[in-house]
Amino acid sequence: MTIPARLPRFRGTLHDPRTATVAGRLLGIAVLLCFLTGLISHYLQEPPALFSGHLPTRPVSGYRVTQGLHIVSGIAAVPLLLVKLWTVYPQLFQWPPVRSVAHALERLSIAVLVAGTLLELFIGLLNTVQWYPWPFGFRQVHWALAWVITGSLLIHLGVKAPTIAQYWRRRARPLPVPGGAAGAAGADDTNRTAPDGSDVDADADRRALVWGLAAAVGAVTLVTAGQSVTPLKDLALLSPRDPDAGPxxxxxxxxxxxxxxxxxxxxxxxxxxxxxxxxxxxxxxxxxxxxxxxxxxxxxxxxxxxxxxxxxxxxxxxxxxxxxxxxxxxxxxxxxxxxxxxxxxxxxxxxxxxxxxxxxxxxxxxxxxxxxxxxxxxxxxxxxxxxxxxxxxxxxxx
Incomplete structure (x- = not known):
């Protein structure tokens, strides 16, 4: 496959399937937790007739816990999503951009997934500060987007299942750098290879990325979760609400x-x-x-x-x-x-x-x-x- 000269070349060691899989499973945990707690919130606000007379009143703090987890997991998903997109964005520069009908459908599902997730997190963050600069109803659109994201995510997981299974635990071998030997010169020559064939430098970089990501997620959680997690209230520097402030x-x-x-x-x-x-x-x-x-x-x-x-x-x-x-x-x-x-x-x-x-x-x-x-x-x-x-x-x- 010949890559046109005008397209960028990516020499980073972490734009690879293994890193994408690691970031993806962390993001998946946050999205799943956010989705499940969102279901609870929606059905407590608008219970189906099937639940009539059977809504839970215990534990008395049940909604406090689930809605707190919903907001915390949604905020934590922001840095996780940004890192996930960073690992895979070179795929946007594939050539040719569409290779078949199936490939076109795959890329379309990814476009829906990414756009829907970005919009969902964006309007969710603005909801925490009660700012609604859009003409549509927040709760209805937030609910609908959750299902659109879930559907497109299931399609994406189905398409990528072989790659995910291959790189779930296995270390990734270094990928060839686009542009041939000339483009790779100076990029891979210094990499060290372990006995199992994995790239030692890439593994070290990946661990550093994961630790940095953990620090970012931990930081945004600590400075926002105090509005619902009482022991953390003194650290809630970026929380839109102080739970002690008010009449x-x-x-x-x-x-x-x-x-x-x-x-x-x-x-x-x-x-x-x-x-x-x-x-x-x-x-x-x-x-x-x-x-x-x-x-x-x-x-x-x-x-x-x-x-x-x-x-x-x-x-x-x-x-x-x-x-x-x-x-x-x-x-x-x-x-x-x-x-x-x-x-x-x-x-x-x-x-x-x-x-x-x-x-x-x-x-x-x-x-x-x-x-x-x-x-x-x-x-x-x-x-x-x-x-x-x-x-x-x-x-x-x-």
Whole structure:
């Protein structure tokens, strides 16, 4: 195969199948972890009818752990992806660029895989800082891209399976340098060869690359994971959220002002509870009911989380008073006039759980306006976007 003179020649020892396989399996672990925890996040936010009544409420910090892993693995995937692309980018300069229909389909699947993964990580990183400079809905596109990436990755693994199997553990022999003997002069002459035929210098370079990659992944993890991993919070220099910063010692994603909560709406607040015997309560009446205390975390999709002390009335007690004895699916309506989660639904697995409260107090104080005064939902193992604030109606669903 003759390579046109205008194409670049690559003399690096690490643009080889062995290095690509090493980087690829590390990236694969991060992508798999990110995908699986993303599934959990999606299905807890939009549970299929099949899961009705069976959503997990234990462990109470389950969503905190899985969403934290989702963000951490997504951030760790960035340097892993960059190194993987660096090992294989000389393949972009193959000549001829397409050798057959099958080869064209292979390169197309790789293009989809690379473009989809880069876009997925890019919009995911911007989501952690709640910046959405695009016209489409983040969550829907993020979900769809995950499946596009998974499909193209499976195709890529199928095509490359023989190469991956060959270089999974075996050391790679040095590859010929494009351009013939003249191009190789001075590039391979000094390489040392081990008894098994492997390139000793390439192996040393590869180990250095892997250690450098581990350091990069470790660094980005240490300086960002503290927003959800409490022991690392003092190292979270690049975390978009400080879990200790906020009213009553808890961060706020959206303030009362941003949600359009007026003083008049709060001043005339009533809680409506539906059921066979529907009723309304004033705040004074709600406070007169038996109060319960729980220690539960708030865990948001952006990756930050923190445990807090909550006090309020159990949802199941409110429903029992309305004639619903064993929990029910609820539609929860907020006073907010701006935002995407003014109306949410709660599965019966949560409403029958004794830890699920209509909270009135946070960390020993009456809820601040930004934390949902006069009343908000708090439930175990539930995404933060569904822990509805400024609740005004609990409507029983069939």
């Amino acid at each position: 009553q010692g808890l961060p706020v994603n959206r303030t009362a002002h941003a949600a359009g909560i007026s003083r008049a709406a709060v001043r005339n607040w009533r809680l409506y509870v539906g059921g066979p015997r529907p009723y309304e309560l004033t705040l004074r009446q709600l406070r007169a009911m038996p109060q319960h205390s729980v220690e539960l975390p708030i865990a948001c999709v952006e990756g930050w989380s923190k445990s807090a002390h909550w006090e309020g009335v159990r949802i199941r007690d409110l429903l029992a008073r309305a004639g619903v004895e064993d929990g029910a699916r609820l539609r929860i309506v907020s006073l907010e006039t701006r935002g995407g989660y003014g109306v949410t639904e709660m599965d019966s697995a949560y409403t029958r759980d004794g830890l699920t409260l209509l909270a009135l107090r946070l960390n020993g104080q009456v809820l601040s306006p930004d934390h949902g005064y006069p009343a908000r939902v708090i439930a175990p193992d539930r995404p933060g976007v569904l822990q509805t604030k400024w609740v005004t109606r609990l409507e029983v669903l069939a």
